[in-house]
Amino acid sequence: MPAWMRKIHVHAALAAAALAIVGAALYFTLPGNTHAWHPDAVVETAPALVHAHALDRAGRFAQDVDRAPVALAVEPAGSLYAGTVVAAYAGGNIVRVSTDGLYAVSLGNIHGRPRDVAVTSAGDVYITDAEQGLIASTRPAGFARIKKISDVAGVAVSPDGGPVYLTRVSGNFSWNDPGMLRFAHDTSGSLLRYDPHNGHIETVASDFAAPHGVALGPGGDYALVVETNTYRILRVWLKGPRTGQREVFADGLPGFATHITFNGIDRFWVSVPTARMPEIDALATHSAYRRVLLRLPNSFRPHFRLRPQGLVLAFDLDGQRIAELQGSGASPYAPVNAAAESGNWLWLASDRSSALARIALVTVLPAQTGAPPAH
Numbered sequence: 414m415p416a417w418m419r420k421i422h423v424h425a426a427l428a429a430a431a432l433a434i435v436g437a438a439l440y441f442t443l444p445g446n447t448h449a450w451h452p453d454a455v456v457e458t459a460p461a462l463v464h465a466h467a468l469d470r471a472g473r474f475a476q477d478v479d480r481a482p483v484a485l486a487v488e489p490a491g492s493l494y495a496g497t498v499v500a501a502y503a504g505g506n507i508v509r510v511s512t513d514g515l516y517a518v519s520l521g522n523i524h525g526r527p528r529d530v531a532v533t534s535a536g537d538v539y540i541t542d543a544e545q546g547l548i549a550s551t552r553p554a555g556f557a558r559i560k561k562i563s564d565v566a567g568v569a570v571s572p573d574g575g576p577v578y579l580t581r582v583s584g585n586f587s588w589n590d591p592g593m594l595r596f597a598h599d600t601s602g603s604l605l606r607y608d609p610h611n612g613h614i615e616t617v618a619s620d621f622a623a624p625h626g627v628a629l630g631p632g633g634d635y636a637l638v639v640e641t642n643t644y645r646i647l648r649v650w651l652k653g654p655r656t657g658q659r660e661v662f663a664d665g666l667p668g669f670a671t672h673i674t675f676n677g678i679d680r681f682w683v684s685v686p687t688a689r690m691p692e693i694d695a696l697a698t699h700s701a702y703r704r705v706l707l708r709l710p711n712s713f714r715p716h717f718r719l720r721p722q723g724l725v726l727a728f729d730l731d732g733q734r735i736a737e738l739q740g741s742g743a744s745p746y747a748p749v750n751a752a753a754e755s756g757n758w759l760w761l762a763s764d765r766s767s768a769l770a771r772i773a774l775v776t777v778l779p780a781q782t783g784a785p786p787a788h
Contacts, residue, residue, distance in 0.1 A: 448598070448600070448700050449697065449698045449699070449700040450598055450622075450643070450697050450698070451697060451698065452643075452644060452689075452694045452697050453643070453644055453645065453664045453665045454665055455644075455665050455666075455667045455689070456664065456665030456666075456667075456734075458726070458734050458737040459734070462734060462735060462736050462737055463737045463739065464736065464737065464738050464739065464776070464777050465739045465741050466739070466740070466741060466742060467725075467738040467739060467740070467772055467776065467777050468723045468725075468738055468739060468740025468745040468746045468747050468749065468761075468770075468772075469740050469741065469742035469743075469744070469745045469746075470772065470776070471740075471745075471746040471761060471770035471771065471772050472514075472770060472771055472772075473746070473766075473768040473769070473770050474510065474514030474515070474768060474769050474770065474771060475500070475508070475510045475514060475517045475768055475769045476767065476768045477767050477768070478502075478506075478508055478510075478517045478519075478767075478768075479502040479504060479506045479508065479767070480502065480503065480504065480766075480767045481502055481503035481504070481763075481764040481765070481766070481767075482500045482501070482502050482503075482750070482751075482762035482763065482764070482766070482768075482769055483501055483502065483503050483527060483528070483750050483751065483762060483764050484500070484501040484527055484528065484529045484530045484672060484750065484751045484762060485498055485499070485500055485501075485530070485672075485674070485751045485752070485753040485760055485761075485762045485769075486498070486499045486530045486531050486532045486538075486674070486753060487499075487532070487674075487753045487754065487755040487760070488509075488532045488534075488536070489532065489533070489534045489677065490534070490677070491534040492532070492533070492534045492535070492536055493536055494509060494536070496512045496755050496756055497509055497510060497511060497512055497755075498510045498512075498753065498755060498760050498769070499520070499530055499532050499538060500530070500762060500769055501527035501528075501529070501530040501540060502527070503526065503527070503764055504522070505522045505523045505524050505525050505526065505527060506519055506521075506522050507519070507520040507521055507522070507523065507527070507530065507538065507540065507550070507556075508520065510769060512755065512756065514769070514771060520538065520550060520556075521550065521555060521556050522556075523540055523542060523545070523548050523556050525542040525543070525544060525545045525548070526542055526543045526544065527540050527541070527542055528540075528541040528542065528543055528565065528566045528567070528568075529541045529566060529567045529568045529626065529672065529751075530568065531568045531569055531570040531577070532570070533570050533571070533573075533574050534573065534574070535574055537549060537550065537570075537574070537609075538550040538556075539568050539570055539577055540556075540568070541565040541566060541567065541568045541579060542558075542565070543563075543564060543565070543566075544563065545558050545561065546558060546559075546560045546561040546562040546563070546565055547559055547560040547562060547565060547568070547577070547579060547607060549609075559607075559612070560607060560612075560614060562579070562581060562605070562614075563581075564581055564582045564583055564584075565579050565580065565581050565582070565605075566579075566580045566581070566582050566624065566625045566626070566671075567579065567580040567624070567625055567626040567627035567638075567639070567672070567673070568580075568627065569627045569628050569629045569636065570629075571629065571633050574609070575633065576606045576607065576608055576609075577606070577607040577608075577609060578604065578605070578606055578607075578617070578627050578629065578636055579604070579605040579606075579607060579627070580602065580603070580604055580605070580621070580624040580625060580626070580627050580638060581602055581603045581605060581624070582594070582602050582623050582624065582625065583599050583601050583602050583623060584601035584602075584603070585597075585599050585601050593707070593714070593717070594623055594642070595623070595641075595642055595669065595690065595693050595717065596693055596696070596703060596706075596707070596715070596717060597703065597707055598622055598642055598697070598703070599622070599623070600620050600621065600622045601619075601620075602619075602620075602621035602622060602623055602624040602640075603616050603617075603618065603619040603620075603621060603624070604616070604617045604618045604619075604621070604624065604627065604636060604638055604649060605617065617636075617649065617651070617657075618638075618649050618657070618659060621638065621640050621647070622640050622641070622642035622643050623640065623641040623642040624638045624639065624640055624641065625639045625641045625670070625671045625672070626638075626639040626670070626671055626672040626673035626674075626683070626684075627639070627673065628673045628674055628675040628681060629651075629675065630648075630675065630730070631678075631730070632652070633651060633652065634650065634651060634652045634653060635648050635649060635650045635651055635652075636648070636649045636651055637649075637662055637673055637675075637681060639670045639671065639672070639673050639683065641669050641670060641671060642669070643664075644664065644665060644666040644667075644668070644669070644670070644689070645661055645662075645663060645664035645665070645666060646661075646662040646663045646664075646666070646670070646673065646683065646728075646732070647659050647660065647661060647662060648660050648661075648662040648732075661732075662728075662732040663728055663732040663734070666683075666685060666726070667685060667688070667689065667724065668685040668686075668687055668688045668689050668722060668724060669685065669686070669687045669688075669689070669719070670683050670684065670685045670726075671684055671685075671686055671750060671751070672684045672750060672751040672752070674751070674752065674753040674754070676754040679729060679730055680727055680728070680729065680735070680754065681727070681728045681729075682725060682726070682727055682752040682753065682754060682759065683725070683726045683727075683728065683752075684724075684725055684748075684749045684750055684751050684752050685722070685724040685725070685726060685749075686721060686722065686724070686747075686748035686749055686750050686763075687719040687720055687721055687722060687748065688720040688721075688722045690717060690719075690720065692715075692717070693717065721747065721748040721765070722747065722748055723738075723739060723740030723741075723745045723746070723747025723748055723749060724737070724738070724739055724747075724748075724749070725737070725738040725749050725752045725759075725761070726738075727777075727778070735778065736777050736778055738759075738772070738777055746761055746763055746766065746770040747763060747765070748763060748764075748765065749761050749762070749763055750762050750763055750764050754774065757773060757774050757775065758771045758772065758773060758774060759771060759772045759773075759774055759777070
């Protein structure tokens, strides 16, 4: 073999070895995991339960109090302001809105980025902040950070002042880049429980794929956790013989769900503000490929732009869909980041609006109210 050809072979071998080393480094140094998974097919809602123009007809309230409401909670029965809505805005403002939607009072500003909000019957307000962790306002002390936990998202409280439940999106990836969080399909998320009486916090369940919203079921027997990246809702039992067990409550959601709220009796409301991304689902089974891509410099990584949509789902206590609210007109109230039921109304929050909105329940739940369907 000529000398020049031997040099080419040597250089090729060195290049191949270098690529192998780089590839191995990219593969093995990524924190967390990128295991293969199989996305569930979208479960279609029965046509009779779909309200295609519900978000188009939503009335606007609390106009221009602040911009970008991102989360809602309804003060429970027995509280001083029972039925009123507490809204958290992207800029950190926390606002109480009267039951008729005509008056709004600021409860203060957390000077951060709220993710979710919950209220106890004693009037204590708990807020999750992406960077500050868990924040609380206990009368009359005002807002104060009580637990520094990175990347917390959902919060739910026992109405009687018992434990506070939180979701932590991931232990490895930041919620600041939701597209990459979806792509990685990391499963280091967890459900946490905070005891406001002694300050203790513990992990209730782990290995979730980007859990976001959380809501307690009747009697606090279980928690529903929105597992955003798998398009499903999981039930984690907190009491009784099945304590610690989890099961699928609902799956096949038509997008990346975020918040979930309970009306205290028989219904859960789930917001689905962004649509599924076919390019992410197509790579779901290719974990090694995704792992290497995630180790590339940011400028070489794929960038995924979330696709907003107007969609809210209602479920009964058995996980059956009982309503799907859409917005298909020229100016729907969308995307909906959170939905919460108060009295005869469903309140909505959208980070693309400067107002809250509400819909009369009678127009979207005719089976429960005896009214004719409205489409």
